[in-house]
Amino acid sequence: MLQRNDTALLFIDVQGNLATRVARPEALFQRLEQLLRGSLILRLPVIWMEQNPKGLGGTLPRFVELLEGRSPLAKQSFSGWAEPEIRSAIEASGASQLLLCGIEAHVCVYQTARDLLAAGYAVHLVTDAVSSRDPANSQIAIERLVCEGARLTSVEMALFELVGRADDPCFRQLLRVIK
16 A cells, blocks of 8 residues: 555656657656646655656656756666666655656666565556557566566556545645546
């Protein structure tokens, strides 16, 4: 069960032209926006990563606006956990439960999740907020991560699990984000 005081969001590589070439990009962007807005309402730590931003370009502007006041952490390794600055940010969050979203599911999301699982973190893959250019690659990544111990969730499932109660002050704000 996701606990608000023990959960962080890892926002992985939603950048440049690659982001627009994944399967069903607009549906993905809608879910990512809901997840980001919900995470901010719940005051979760958000760790924002960019893969080789000089080569791939920066995060899409619609998400940069939501992440105002934060800075992306650049990486060259496909696994965010392999980068000292990102590893430090994850450790500094104090979270043992990590929600993962972004692209591509079978490369950077997969390798980051795999390494986090090996490091003892509880990885919750937000399956409707990850994608790849080829949907088959996303499916393979999801199946492999389940075999390796990841938990599957969706944007709505994760947000409702984190808020927990209808009388929580964040609940109504989350409803506006989800609907």
